[in-house]
Amino acid sequence: MTVTADATAMTAGADAIGLEALEARLRQDLAWLELPAKPWVPERVADGETVRDVVIVGAGMAGLVASAMLKRYGVANHVVYDKAPAGREGPWVTYARMQTLRSPKQLTGPAMGLPALTYRAYHEARFGLAAWEALDKIPREIWMDYLVWYRRVLDLPVVNETTITHVAARPDGLLDVAIKQGGQPGRVIARHLVLATGRDGLGGPYVPDFVKRLDPRFWAHSADAIDFEALKDKRVGVVGAGASAMDNAATALEAGAARLDLFIRRTDIPRINKFTGIGSQGVVHGFAGLPDEWKWRFLHTTLSAQTPPPRDSTLRVSRHPHAFFHLGSPVTDVHEKGDHLEIVTPKARYAIDFMIFATGFNVDLGLRPELAAFAPYIRFWGDRFAPPDGMANAELTYSPDLGPSFEFLEREPGTCPALRSIHAFNFPATLSHGKLSGDIPAISEGAERLARGIVQALFVEDRELHYANLVAFSTPELVGDEWVDADQRNEAKQGLDHAAE
Template identity: 70%
Template sequence: MSDLGAFPNGLEALEDRLRQDLAWLELPAKAWVPPRVVDGRPVVDVVIIGGGMAGLVASGMLKRMGVANHVVLDKAPAGREGPWVTFARMRTLRSPKQLTGPAMGLPALTFRAYFEARYGREAWIALDRAPRETWMEYLVWYRRVLELPVQNGISVDAILPRDDGMLDLICRQGGREETMTTRHIVLATGRDGLGGPFVPPIANGIDRKFWAHTADEIDFSALTGKRVGVIGAGASAMDNAATALEAGVAQLDMFVRRKELPRINKFTGIGSQGVVHGFAGLPDEWKWRFLNYAMGQQTPPPRPSVQRVSSFPQAHLHLGSPIIGLEQEGDHVVVRTPKGRYAVDFIVFGTGFKIDLNGRPELAAVAPYIRLWRDRFPTPAGMSNGELEASPDLGEAFEFLETEPGACPALAKIHCFNFPATLSHGKLTGDIPAISEGADRLARGIVRSLFVSDREKHFENLEAFDTPELLGDEWEEDKTGVLPELSSERT
């Protein structure tokens, strides 16, 4: 087997192979959706909000299925979409390097193919996990080679249902407002896509200058020589603690409610194609049972992330230490736990994210009509779970459902392709392992909806199609009409 090697044309050779693979598979499919115009402007068939990994693979799937008239909008500058080079502070991805992720079943589109083309086979063998900056470079390459229609620097201020069943997006770019009309919207907006960072109410009593969430921009250089407290011990909390230590903080205290760190990643341990394709078919009570148990066990931080923190002598781990008080005293904050009081100059909350539809201004016009799991399913006794209760109840193509049928039909055209879809569909929308399978399910549902909606036009096209298969000269009719006589004599 040839090695593309680490030479200048490695990517060029890989891209040639990818083009050949796509050509052999006759991909992307030809465009087939009839164009529409409203209010004097063309309608976009699908708008994807979010140009991170989920948005890119959703775009790739729609393109391969012939939905050419779609666009991806992202508020970030090109190359800074998603968390990878913004608030993600781990050194490497947490997923194993060999996962195919957004490759859509195409070997030449995998991260491994990209990495080997740039750095060679030996470098791949030596690699433990993908550096997050290299993963971002891979996604930039992915977008380029598939020629995906991403537009950067555009935020979506509002999603407004129309009387004709379509949707208006009020977009903003560089202070200029524009209205875009579309038939479907995909919310590929990540972990906090239907809410935002969760910070416990106890933080309300201290000045904002004293704290940040792990999803915030943090100037770690300003913390050099300071005392820093980190609340939580998940992966993001560990990564932020390590970044602070590497910036030269004088002391770091990590406060953990649990009496010991979780050690087993339960859901990953049962990962299989059965889970990927079967979870959505589970009865409601089993969906709830699976996720409530996994969330209760919590996901342990990666071992390298913990070792990255524990290697510093000024790092201190406080187990069994829930925060029972925060008191601002002059130029610092005192953290109170059942085990004592600790003075810190700055606090980082590694407390995860929340689902809060009312906290997303772009969804204000539709949020009151969105059906949640608490509307669908009575919480089982002993399994109360605020995040699951607030999760949206989604249809087969990740579309929102109405709390009251007929109250907001446009919800069927808004697809929740982000983390809160997990209870309805399983882990297909936010993590690397099954993102292609999720995008395939999403795109097939949108294609079905578009075709059904345009059935009259497609039938007109059927009637109007007049390209002959036969030209009439293939076989001339025998016009004699006479059958040859059969002899009555026996031989």
């Protein structure tokens, strides 16, 4: 039996221990491990303000586990900002339109190696072991519930409904981070900035240029807020053959679309998930150590094959008789025709009332005003690497070239030293680090790499203070009465012997 994706359909089984009991176990585990570590970073003040050691942008899964890992290592003076209201961070209850997650349910994801923090522990505590064993894949709404619980039980310092509007380097080596909170502008001074901003973290949704001239009432990107109820009895078109395309097509059909046309560039839908097929701890920990040419080869081959949509997502579309798959049908042009669009493909023309472009995201720093001061200095792979013959790839060319703790590197050394304090812990980091910063499977390993790098940087930068503390430390562990010097004891004994004579 497969547990339904409807979160309301799940009820606690007789073997559910409840979240309160799970939280008690988690507290005990953390206590046994002496976690989190005690705070150790010296306080810094600038312009009369306490400086944040780290500011994290984004409180989705990546931002939460980055915060948890920093707290684990004793970097307590950090904050996580997210533009969304509490409980709506990330894609899970906004533009993610699948019924369940695509990842296998047993992946430990953001649990940081703590059994009581895994999704499985959460699910069993809430619904019981029988429900876990019956579960096929995790309903996305319940995954969001889990992340809300994760944030609460770890007491992570998240501030919602706050946006980062601008970041600037200061002469003292710190970062000025301009924010807007509740409509009011503010400022935070930070030593490090982590961009845990997901798939569009260094750019935004991609659509072909000819789409941008269309009236917005006729189209949307799959990452946009879409009123699917308004598509009832409409002719809807979807561009793409990936998971997002299938999810949006199915959602439109389930909302009552009169007809759904799926326009697919390829002559066949991708069927093999290459990267998942070689998944291992070797890939997780070894990818970053590959020579550049081999990193490129692995990802170019993966991207060229493309990731297939999940079988259940595809069946969710094809079960509708008024859904039509058009293979070998890239959209070459679109025209407005009064109250609808005319879609042009090499095979035919189609009348469509509303189009959804499931065409992914691209890196475009021009879409990120908060990084405007740094954009000219950031190094991308295309600035210093020539791909192997036959492996040109625009997506990889515009991947940021990152250092060992996801930090940006300078296009020209010495032109913007502050870049070493800004970390791209988001999907575009994949070419430099592997799939550690955007998907569930290895997100804890990515966060650990990030946090350890920041911890090292903070300690090295404060080395004079730490050394001064070393020199000044004078708390004795021995007070001097724990032993007697053997020579002194012999001399004392000899003196007593002489006196006795």
